[in-house]
Amino acid sequence: MRDSQGEGRVRAVRVLIVNEVLVHELLPMDACIRLMREALATFSRGDAVQPLRTLVRLPDGSGVLGLMPGYLGEPRSFGLKVVSVMPGNQGTAYESHQGVVLLFGVIHGEPLAMLDATAITAIRTAAASAAATDALARADAGDLALLGCGTQGRFHLTAMAAVRRLRRVRVWSRTRANAERFAREAPVPARLKIEVMATAEEAVRGADLVCTVTSAREPILRGAWLAPGAHVNAAGACFATHRELDTDAVRRALLYTDCRESCLNESGDFRIARGEGAISDKHLLGELGEVLNGKVQGRLSNQDVTVYESLGIAIEDLAAAHAIHQRALATGKGAWVEWSGAPSA
Numbered sequence: 365m366r367d368s369q370g371e372g373r374v375r376a377v378r379v380l381i382v383n384e385v386l387v388h389e390l391l392p393m394d395a396c397i398r399l400m401r402e403a404l405a406t407f408s409r410g411d412a413v414q415p416l417r418t419l420v421r422l423p424d425g426s427g428v429l430g431l432m433p434g435y436l437g438e439p440r441s442f443g444l445k446v447v448s449v450m451p452g453n454q455g456t457a458y459e460s461h462q463g464v465v466l467l468f469g470v471i472h473g474e475p476l477a478m479l480d481a482t483a484i485t486a487i488r489t490a491a492a493s494a495a496a497t498d499a500l501a502r503a504d505a506g507d508l509a510l511l512g513c514g515t516q517g518r519f520h521l522t523a524m525a526a527v528r529r530l531r532r533v534r535v536w537s538r539t540r541a542n543a544e545r546f547a548r549e550a551p552v553p554a555r556l557k558i559e560v561m562a563t564a565e566e567a568v569r570g571a572d573l574v575c576t577v578t579s580a581r582e583p584i585l586r587g588a589w590l591a592p593g594a595h596v597n598a599a600g601a602c603f604a605t606h607r608e609l610d611t612d613a614v615r616r617a618l619l620y621t622d623c624r625e626s627c628l629n630e631s632g633d634f635r636i637a638r639g640e641g642a643i644s645d646k647h648l649l650g651e652l653g654e655v656l657n658g659k660v661q662g663r664l665s666n667q668d669v670t671v672y673e674s675l676g677i678a679i680e681d682l683a684a685a686h687a688i689h690q691r692a693l694a695t696g697k698g699a700w701v702e703w704s705g706a707p708s709a
């Protein structure tokens with residue numbers, strides 16, 4: 365790259381490398397929730413560029429590589445996430461979501477940072493659900509049902525505890541032993557004992573806060589089980605062919621999402637219910653950012669059921685990467701690689 369004086373010298377580009385542990389050190393949950401609020405509000409004001417993600421599917425159906433590029437106006441960030449999704453990794457030493465977030469300079473376009481996408485995906489998804497919960501759930505919500513006890517289950521528990529005082533936590537997972545391990549190991553205050561339930565229905569009945577965070581392809585949550593006033597973060601099904609919510613759960617809810625275009629095109633929860641004729645596009649009331657910006661109304665009464673349909677969008681990853689890059693600059697943490705040579709003497 366030429367220097368600003370145009371003297372033809374090569375300017376050093378230093379790229380920051382951030383691994384999983386450092387992502388969590390530099391971006392704690394509370395900070396990430398504030399960041400997701402700001403990023404989603406900026407996105408819904410239109411100060412962002414974000415095409416629908418591109419998916420490359422392995423021919424045998426075992427996995428997907430997702431490319432998620434974007435630009436966000438505030439915090440100003442530019443780059444992409446490349447993430448593989450391999451559901452078969454469950455029970456192995458590998459996470460189901462692995463990849464990198466690449467951050468670029470907005471003025472000169474130089475690479476700035478390469479960050480672990482497993483950690484960023486885990487925390488930003490749960491933090492966005494927390495922002496949704498804060499905006500859409502009842503103020504007194506605190507009876508939590510977690511459906512799914514994998515990575516997202518762990519992070520959603522922390523995220524929900526950050527925005528509501530939890531009174532009760534019930535968990536269900538397809539494999540009971542996983543739910544039992546989760547209950548033993550989850551970092552919750554001593555006053556809370558995590559209850560492992562035999563069925564999803566037992567976990568959900570009477571709850572006022574529900575998180576669906578599974579890799580299910582068929583509904584695991586039925587609308588008939590939802591108590592009046594419940595809020596649901598539906599974060600697990602983010603492909604057009606997958607769903608966690610049955611048609612009744614979608615139909616009876618006030619429905620919000622992170623990105624309208626993504627929901628209409630990529631959400632099985634939404635598209636399958638629409639395909640059955642139960643809802644039309646108008647059923648989607650708006651984006652979380654529009655609620656945060658005061659452009660769209662949230663819940664109208666304590667009896668409404670609200671659903672936040674989370675697809676997971678690139679600007680969330682970029683905002684997180686930008687914040688971590690700033691923290692690394694401020695603290696000197698992370699590994700820095702000279703990318704394009706040092707300046708000439």
Ligand code: NDP
Pocket residue numbers: 449451454460461485486489511512513514515516517537538539540542543577578579580581584599600601602674675676677
């Ligand atoms: P993990 O592999 O860590 O956990 C998967 C969870 O799903 C486990 O609780 C597992 O249950 C459960 N599960 C798997 N298959 C089924 C099934 N057929 N029926 C019911 N439950 C099932 O994955 P993550 O926690 O990382 O991700 C969970 C989901 O969230 C995935 O679908 C993922 O794509 C999605 N996701 C969404 C994001 C977003 O932005 N909205 C971001 C990141 C992930 P058990 O182990 O007990 O069998």
